[in-house]
Amino acid sequence: MGVLEVINLSKKFGKFTALDGVNFEVGSGEVFGFIGPNGAGKSTTIRVILGILKATEGEVKIFGKDAWNDAVEIHKRLAYVPGDVNLWPNLTGGEVIDLFVKLRGGNNKSRREELINIFDLDPTKKCRTYSKGNRQKVALIAAFSSDADLYILDEPTSGLDPLMEQVFQECVMEVKNQGKSVLLSSHILSEVEKLCDRVGIIRKGQIIETGSLDELRHLTRTHILVKTKKPISSLNELQGIHEVEETNKGLTFQVDTEELDNAIRYISQFGIIKLESAPPTLEDLFMRHYESNDKAEGKVTGGVR
Amino acid sequence: MNLNIFANTGKLSRFILRLDRIRAPLWIIGLMFFTLIVPPAFENLYETQQERDAITETMANPAITAMLGTGDFDNYTTGAMTAHNMLVMTAVIVGLMAILLVTRHTRADEEDGRIEMIRSLPSGRLSYLNATLVVTSGTFIVLALLISIGLYGLGIESMELGGSFLYGAVLGGTGLVFAGVTAVFAQLTESSRVTIGWSVAILIFFYLFRAITDISNEALSWLSPLGWVIKAEVYSSNNWTPIFLMLVVSLVLFILANYLNSVRDLEQGFIASKPGRRYATRLLQSPIGLAFRLQRTGFISWAIGLYVLGASYGSIFGDLESFFEGNETYQQMLQQAEGASIVEQFIPTLMIVISLLATVPPVMAMNKLRSEEKKGRLEHLLGRAVSRTKLIGSYVILAVVNGFVMIALSALGLWSAAASVMEEGLELGMIFSAAFVFFPAMLVMISIAAFLNGFLPRLTHMVWFYFLYSFFVLYLGNLMQFPDWVGQLSPFGHVPQVPIEEATFMPLFLLSIIAVGLILISFVGFRKRDI
Numbered sequence: 001m002g003v004l005e006v007i008n009l010s011k012k013f014g015k016f017t018a019l020d021g022v023n024f025e026v027g028s029g030e031v032f033g034f035i036g037p038n039g040a041g042k043s044t045t046i047r048v049i050l051g052i053l054k055a056t057e058g059e060v061k062i063f064g065k066d067a068w069n070d071a072v073e074i075h076k077r078l079a080y081v082p083g084d085v086n087l088w089p090n091l092t093g094g095e096v097i098d099l100f101v102k103l104r105g106g107n108n109k110s111r112r113e114e115l116i117n118i119f120d121l122d123p124t125k126k127c128r129t130y131s132k133g134n135r136q137k138v139a140l141i142a143a144f145s146s147d148a149d150l151y152i153l154d155e156p157t158s159g160l161d162p163l164m165e166q167v168f169q170e171c172v173m174e175v176k177n178q179g180k181s182v183l184l185s186s187h188i189l190s191e192v193e194k195l196c197d198r199v200g201i202i203r204k205g206q207i208i209e210t211g212s213l214d215e216l217r218h219l220t221r222t223h224i225l226v227k228t229k230k231p232i233s234s235l236n237e238l239q240g241i242h243e244v245e246e247t248n249k250g251l252t253f254q255v256d257t258e259e260l261d262n263a264i265r266y267i268s269q270f271g272i273i274k275l276e277s278a279p280p281t282l283e284d285l286f287m288r289h290y291e292s293n294d295k296a297e298g299k300v301t302g303g304v305r
Numbered sequence: 306m307n308l309n310i311f312a313n314t315g316k317l318s319r320f321i322l323r324l325d326r327i328r329a330p331l332w333i334i335g336l337m338f339f340t341l342i343v344p345p346a347f348e349n350l351y352e353t354q355q356e357r358d359a360i361t362e363t364m365a366n367p368a369i370t371a372m373l374g375t376g377d378f379d380n381y382t383t384g385a386m387t388a389h390n391m392l393v394m395t396a397v398i399v400g401l402m403a404i405l406l407v408t409r410h411t412r413a414d415e416e417d418g419r420i421e422m423i424r425s426l427p428s429g430r431l432s433y434l435n436a437t438l439v440v441t442s443g444t445f446i447v448l449a450l451l452i453s454i455g456l457y458g459l460g461i462e463s464m465e466l467g468g469s470f471l472y473g474a475v476l477g478g479t480g481l482v483f484a485g486v487t488a489v490f491a492q493l494t495e496s497s498r499v500t501i502g503w504s505v506a507i508l509i510f511f512y513l514f515r516a517i518t519d520i521s522n523e524a525l526s527w528l529s530p531l532g533w534v535i536k537a538e539v540y541s542s543n544n545w546t547p548i549f550l551m552l553v554v555s556l557v558l559f560i561l562a563n564y565l566n567s568v569r570d571l572e573q574g575f576i577a578s579k580p581g582r583r584y585a586t587r588l589l590q591s592p593i594g595l596a597f598r599l600q601r602t603g604f605i606s607w608a609i610g611l612y613v614l615g616a617s618y619g620s621i622f623g624d625l626e627s628f629f630e631g632n633e634t635y636q637q638m639l640q641q642a643e644g645a646s647i648v649e650q651f652i653p654t655l656m657i658v659i660s661l662l663a664t665v666p667p668v669m670a671m672n673k674l675r676s677e678e679k680k681g682r683l684e685h686l687l688g689r690a691v692s693r694t695k696l697i698g699s700y701v702i703l704a705v706v707n708g709f710v711m712i713a714l715s716a717l718g719l720w721s722a723a724a725s726v727m728e729e730g731l732e733l734g735m736i737f738s739a740a741f742v743f744f745p746a747m748l749v750m751i752s753i754a755a756f757l758n759g760f761l762p763r764l765t766h767m768v769w770f771y772f773l774y775s776f777f778v779l780y781l782g783n784l785m786q787f788p789d790w791v792g793q794l795s796p797f798g799h800v801p802q803v804p805i806e807e808a809t810f811m812p813l814f815l816l817s818i819i820a821v822g823l824i825l826i827s828f829v830g831f832r833k834r835d836i
Contacts, residue, residue, distance in 0.1 A: 050688050051687065052688070053836070054833070071687070071692070072690050072691065072692045075688060075689050078688075080684075080689075082681070082684055082685075086680050086681045088599060089416075089496060090599075092581035092582055094583040094585065095589055098585030099585050102585070102590035103590070103689040103690060122580075124581055124582065126581055128496070139685075
């Protein structure tokens with residue numbers, strides 16, 4: 001059974017449908033990447049998971065309990081970092097961290113000091129004077145100095161510098177190694193690729209893809225750059241070949257992963273001098289998914305008219 | 306002088322005008338309504354000069370002078386009566402309007418980082434401040450003109466053209482002065498709440514200052530801008546000197562604000578913030594502790610303010626006493642009520658004003674829940690092990706305690722000041738019961754705020770309209786001779802007038818039941834809704 005289960009979740013604000021039947025699951029000891037463009041419904045999903053918004057339909061279960069009714073019990077074992085950290089301007093960072101840790105229950109003074117050190121935060125300054133990154137550090141320190149079983153992180157690194165991003169990634173790996181679960185919503189795909197076991201892609205309130213990165217890469221294309229003795233003819237007629245282009249370095253094209261074998265066999269007839277291949281990145285997958293979906297949708301609406 | 310620092314002030318003025326296109330007209334319409342319904346009512350209620358002269362007998366005493374200022378009792382026409390009863394209170398409201406409008410476009414915009422955006426555009430360093438001042442000044446000029454024309458247009462004989470324009474000009478001028486005060490505090494302080502706090506404190510200070518000097522030494526009232534409101538003697542001698550003073554003072558304050566703005570850094574005040582605590586105190590580490598900490602400064606300021614208000618009213622009792630000793634007609638007229646001395650009969654009138662003002666901080670304490678929600682800070686609490694019941698409960702408890710403290714302190718202020726100026730002093734128990742009969746009504750106001758927080762979070766400000774209604778009907782209730790039900794629509798209309806009347810149990814009990822009921826319902830609503 002998953003630590004977090006989101007089952008057929010829908011959320012409407014008046015007539016606007018923000019979430020439309022979202023399903024996914026985060027298992028024990030798993031880091032789940034939650035990605036999607038702005039306004040796709042990531043934060044809404046997270047706020048329903050936290051019991052801050054009430055689901056219109058469907059349910060969310062955390063540790064087997066209902067996210068809305070048992071919010072307080074659940075939150076004793078959960079740590080959350082919001083994407084936009086608004087703090088009280090006249091409290092200091094140190095005060096806010098203590099307050100947050102205390103409200104969850106449990107106390108880990110040494111961990112707090114250690115994290116303040118490695119995140120390089122001055123806890124005696126008023127929150128009014130903190131930059132976005134520093135406010136995020138306050139929330140991150142409060143989250144990681146608490147001993148939670150599930151961490152929900154909503155774009156936690158959007159204001160951090162690369163050095164601090166590194167520190168953040170180490171913190172995530174550490175809790176992962178302790179067998180804790182993490183739901184990480186992010187725009188920084190390299191971070192997701194580095195940290196996450198599985199990812200879910202949300203778009204317009206629907207999960208359009210979930211799976212491990214390997215599984216998802218299956219759905220995408222490999223970039224090939226090839227130079228051959230004889231010019232390659234009629235490559236376009238093969239299945240699963242896209243965007244063939246002649247450059248001064250050689251011929252480049254993309255090939256669907258399941259057609260890779262056929263394509264290589266075919267081009268090898270022409271005598272390969274040089275062959276470079278680049279694995280599909282999450283970025284490609286992300287971009288391609290949206291582009292193709294947008295095109296497809298454009299056609300559909302066009303057809304209706 | 307380099308004109309670049311004012312670049313694009315005109316465009317920004319139009320922009321601010323657009324931002325205020327609903328807010329400012331609402332204020333103006335409200336104030337016009339408040340002002341224009343009164344003279345015709347007076348005209349109907351007090352048809353002859355004899356009737357008006359009769360009412361001056363009850364008004365020519367220090368308690369009324371403290372509240373409303375001096376009036377022209379020798380020539381108490383409908384116009385003079387309107388100016389006497391309405392002008393100071395309306396001026397206070399205009400002052401409040403100026404404070405809120407100016408803060409919104411100075412410190413509040415700066416605090417939220419919007420001025421940073423404006424400054425990154427080709428606009429001058431002082432443009433936004435001056436655009437705000439231009440628009441605010443324009444708003445008050447329009448207010449002054451509309452009220453003047455409106456009053457004159459009522460066609461009441463004693464309200465001639467010159468007096469009507471002076472009436473409007475006094476209100477507009479007061480607005481300009483407090484726009485200036487606020488603009489200066491917006492430079493000195495570092496947050497919009499502190500700006501509002503200081504400006505309101507100055508407003509109240511000037512009101513109380515003139516209350517005391519109007520009784521003790523009228524010449525000293527020239528030191529308070531709210532004293533000028535009375536010195537204008539609208540609809541009697543029509544003195545324009547105060548208007549001149551208001552214009553000069555506001556111009557000086559505008560220039561001072563510009564100077565301060567030009568010598569400071571963006572998003573800084575003049576009081577540098579000191580490093581704070583490294584660790585949270587025990588007090589802070591709970592939802593109620595946090596809620597209290599966030600309101601601590603406001604709570605303390607209001608507590609001091611209400612003590613001072615009580616004490617100011619208390620300090621007039623000495624004058625009241627000596628006033629009545631030498632006035633036999635008065636003694637006969639007021640001798641009807643049993644069990645209360647003559648001066649004690651003024652206590653309920655003062656207590657209504659005190660208790661209504663003491664209701665402001667607890668209602669603000671309750672609505673703080675909504676403002677925390679709007680700023681997205683409740684997520685931090687609800688995302689941790691804090692139940693919604695506990696969260697709203699903390700704010701309810703704080704509001705109730707807040708109201709209790711406010712009433713107690715103002716009663717204590719009244720009692721202690723009265724004790725020092727009277728020969729025998731007043732009985733502490735009597736003052737406290739006269740004050741605390743209002744507590745159930747205050748609880749009803751808190752519970753309405755709680756209810757709105759629970760069910761209709763977008764409408765939490767509506768409680769202030771109900772509050773204004775209560776203020777209006779109780780403040781003008783006796784004078785305007787409203788039918789009973791008008792007063793009874795407000796919880797404060799059900800409060801027995803201790804010590805003239807007995808503190809009857811039933812209305813207080815029912816008010817308490819309503820308050821408790823609404824609070825319990827609000828818990829249900831808060832637990833069910835989206836945050």
